[in-house]
Amino acid sequence: MKIRYFAWLREHIGASSETLSFDPSWVSVADLVAELKTKSDGHAKALSDMTLVRVAVNYDYVDLDHTLSDGDEVAFFPPVTGG
Amino acid sequence: MKIRYFAWLREHIGASSETLSFDPSWVSVADLVAELKTKSDGHAKALSDMTLVRVAVNYDYVDLDHTLSDGDEVAFFPPVTGG
Amino acid sequence: MTVIVTEDDFDLAEIYAKLRTPKSPPSPGAVTVFVGLVREMNNNRPITSMTLEHYPGMTETRLEAIRDQAMQRWPLTGATIVHRVGKLGPNDQIVAVGAASAHRQASFDAANFMMDFLKTEAPFWKSEDTGDGAEWVSARDSDDTAKRRW
Amino acid sequence: MTVIVTEDDFDLAEIYAKLRTPKSPPSPGAVTVFVGLVREMNNNRPITSMTLEHYPGMTETRLEAIRDQAMQRWPLTGATIVHRVGKLGPNDQIVAVGAASAHRQASFDAANFMMDFLKTEAPFWKSEDTGDGAEWVSARDSDDTAKRRW
Numbered sequence: 001m002k003i004r005y006f007a008w009l010r011e012h013i014g015a016s017s018e019t020l021s022f023d024p025s026w027v028s029v030a031d032l033v034a035e036l037k038t039k040s041d042g043h044a045k046a047l048s049d050m051t052l053v054r055v056a057v058n059y060d061y062v063d064l065d066h067t068l069s070d071g072d073e074v075a076f077f078p079p080v081t082g083g
Numbered sequence: 084m085k086i087r088y089f090a091w092l093r094e095h096i097g098a099s100s101e102t103l104s105f106d107p108s109w110v111s112v113a114d115l116v117a118e119l120k121t122k123s124d125g126h127a128k129a130l131s132d133m134t135l136v137r138v139a140v141n142y143d144y145v146d147l148d149h150t151l152s153d154g155d156e157v158a159f160f161p162p163v164t165g166g
Numbered sequence: 167m168t169v170i171v172t173e174d175d176f177d178l179a180e181i182y183a184k185l186r187t188p189k190s191p192p193s194p195g196a197v198t199v200f201v202g203l204v205r206e207m208n209n210n211r212p213i214t215s216m217t218l219e220h221y222p223g224m225t226e227t228r229l230e231a232i233r234d235q236a237m238q239r240w241p242l243t244g245a246t247i248v249h250r251v252g253k254l255g256p257n258d259q260i261v262a263v264g265a266a267s268a269h270r271q272a273s274f275d276a277a278n279f280m281m282d283f284l285k286t287e288a289p290f291w292k293s294e295d296t297g298d299g300a301e302w303v304s305a306r307d308s309d310d311t312a313k314r315r316w
Numbered sequence: 317m318t319v320i321v322t323e324d325d326f327d328l329a330e331i332y333a334k335l336r337t338p339k340s341p342p343s344p345g346a347v348t349v350f351v352g353l354v355r356e357m358n359n360n361r362p363i364t365s366m367t368l369e370h371y372p373g374m375t376e377t378r379l380e381a382i383r384d385q386a387m388q389r390w391p392l393t394g395a396t397i398v399h400r401v402g403k404l405g406p407n408d409q410i411v412a413v414g415a416a417s418a419h420r421q422a423s424f425d426a427a428n429f430m431m432d433f434l435k436t437e438a439p440f441w442k443s444e445d446t447g448d449g450a451e452w453v454s455a456r457d458s459d460d461t462a463k464r465r466w
Contacts, residue, residue, distance in 0.1 A: 006371055007441035008452050056439070059374040075371060075439075079455030082368065082399060082440025083270075083352050083411050083431060090219055090291035091302050139289070142224040158221060158289075162305030165218065165249060165290025166202050166261050166281060166420075178349075179329035186353060186407070193407050195355045198348065198427070199328075202420065203336060205345045257336070257343050270352065270435075271462065274428045277348070281420055312421065 001070065003036070005046065006077035009053065012046035022070040029055050030064040032074060047076065054079060084153065086119070088129065089160035092136065095129035105153035112138050113147040115157060130159065137162060168245070169229040171220065173252040176262055185244045185266040194243040194266035198273040200281055202261040204254050211296040218251045218260065221289035225249070232283045236265060239279070240272040247280060249290065282312045318395070319379040321370065323402040326412055335394045335416040344393040344416035348423040350431055352411040354404050361446040368401045368410065371439035375399070382433040386415060389429070390422040397430060399440065432462045 004017045026032050037044045047053065055062050056075045068074070087100045109115050120127045130136065138145050139158045151157070170176070178201060185197045204216050229247050236245050244266040254260065261284065265276035292303040320326070328351060335347045354366050379397050386395050394416040404410065411434065415426035442453040 004371070006439065007369055007443070010369075056371070056374055059377045061437070075374065077371065077439060078441060078452065080436065080439050081442045081453040081455050082370070082438050083435040087221070089221055089289065090293070093219075139221070139224055142227045144287070158224065160221065160289060161291060161302065163286065163289050164292045164303040164305050165220070165288050166285040177329075178332050179327075182328050182349075182351070186351070191356070193353070193356050195353050197351045197353070199332075199351075200349075200420070200424065201332070201336070201347045203343070203345050203347070205418065206341075206343050268355065270350070270431055271428075274350065274424065274431075278421075278424045281424075285420075 001068075002073045003032075004073065004075040006075065008078060009046040009076050013040070013042045022068075022072075026068055028064060029057070029062060029066045029068060029074065032068060033064070052078060084151075085156045086115075087156065087158040089158065091161060092129040092159050096123070096125045105151075105155075109151055111147060112140070112145060112149045112151060112157065115151060116147070135161060168247070169226060169233055170246075170248045171222075171225050171229070172248070172250055175250070175259060176248045178259075178262060181246055181248060181262055181264050185246060185264045188244050188266070192243055192268070194273070195268045196270040196273040197264065197266045198270075198277040199262060199264040200277050201259055202281075204256050204258045204260060206256040208294050208296055208301075211298075213256055213294050214297050215295045216254045216258075216260075217293045217295070217300065218254065219291045219293070220249075220251045224289050228288045229284065232280055232287065235283070236276040236280050240265070240267060240276040241269065242267050242272065242276055245276060245280065247284065249284070249288065251290070279316050282309070282316065285309045286313045318397070319376060319383055320396075320398045321372075321375050321379070322398070322400060325400070325409060326398045328409075328412060331396050331398060331412055331414050335396060335414045338394050338416070342393055342418065344423070345418045346420040346423040347414065347416045348420075348427040349412060349414040350427050351409055352431075354406050354408045354410060356406040358444050358446055358451075361448075363406055363444050364447050365445045366404045366408075366410075367443045367445070367450065368404065369441045369443070370399075370401045374439050378438045379434065382430055382437065385433070386426040386430050390415070390417060390426040391419065392417050392422065392426055395426060395430065397434065399434070399438065401440070429466050432459070432466065435459045436463045 267273040293300040443450040
């Protein structure tokens with residue numbers, strides 16, 4: 001399972017992506033977030049307030065209760081500011 | 084007083100402009116229209132239905148009850164179709 | 167370049183360049199440009215040519231007034247109207263309006279407003295030729311409705 | 317040219333030419349083009365550079381979806397979105413959207429719609445440098461409001 005980070009989440013975490021083995025106990029995105037926050041202070045900081053974070057799974061926006069599958073690409077990033 | 088005609092009004096009347104001596108008995112545009120309609124069949128046809136005609140005096144849109152003055156430039160034309 | 171009535175074709179890139187980089191600051195963050203083109207068909211018959219008649223003097227006066235209204239109503243860094251007259255062919259450019267602002271919605275709205283007012287207030291008349299003689303284009307009620315939004 | 321994400325600058329004249337004269341008929345009667353530019357100031361401090369980060373793969377997917385929605389919602393003869401990424405300077409072009417139609421309001425609305433959706437759905441992030449280090453630009457509530465109009 002590939003995890004990607006953008007903008008200030010990438011900076012806090014110090015990496016633009018990481019690969020995790022899928023854990024079948026993770027049902028939703030929220031479970032994955034709880035797991036990721038234990039990885040480092042940077043992870044904890046980046047994911048501390050999920051109201052500031054958008055989540056995409058396989059390029060589609062999803063909510064925290066979205067069900068994960070093995071092989072998903074999950075991305076965490078701030079609200080977008082292009083255009 | 085200069086009178087100008089555009090588009091199909093110009094075609095009906097057969098002239099793009101004409102010059103009239105101002106008659107102090109013409110109070111409003113409606114009086115001028117009544118006078119112009121007597122000038123030729125073309126004038127009568129062009130000005131027969133004033134709901135199809137727009138009037139400008141000195142480059143400003145006016146209604147039929149607009150008061151005329153000597154030296155005014157009065158234009159008659161259809162609703163505009165540019166752009 | 168603010169309001170131009172001309173028989174000559176215009177270059178959209180030039181209109182845009184002047185809106186993007188005005189002679190004096192501030193520069194805009196958003197530029198909207200609209201171009202109207204001669205349509206190719208009228209009631210399923212190909213249009214061979216279009217002629218645009220106008221009222222010299224009044225045309226420029228009305229276009230300036232429309233541009234001034236837009237400049238007053240929105241925080242614009244620039245606004246342009248260019249309208250052609252004379253004989254045009256299918257797909258030829260008829261009109262360009264452009265509006266530049268710090269704000270994207272102001273630039274969209276100002277350009278849209280200028281087109282709606284131009285369509286109902288600027289003294290231009292189109293006649294379309296489909297090969298069987300020219301016909302004056304009729305004004306559309308929808309244009310009056312569009313103007314009343316503002 | 318329908319959706320492009322690129323580090324290179326774009327030529328508005330080229331985008332417009334393709335909308336004006338599509339490879340297959342019908343040709344449009346109306347073309348609206350919008351360009352977003354790097355602003356020159358942030359809180360009264362001059363911006364020396366801007367960097368645009370994006371999510372390759374998702375960006376193109378979202379932009380295609382936004383363009384498809386516009387094509388379905390309005391009778392368009394063409395629609396284009398071009399967005400730059402990487403490092404840009406003041407007054408540089410960031411984004412262009414264009415929409416062509418037989419109808420002027422459709423071309424205005426489709427371009428406006430694509431910008432509103434791009435602003436809230438396309439995964440780009442701006443960081444602005446005023447010389448004291450780069451700062452991530454904050455998303456604005458007004459952009460969400462603009463999107464909900466449609």
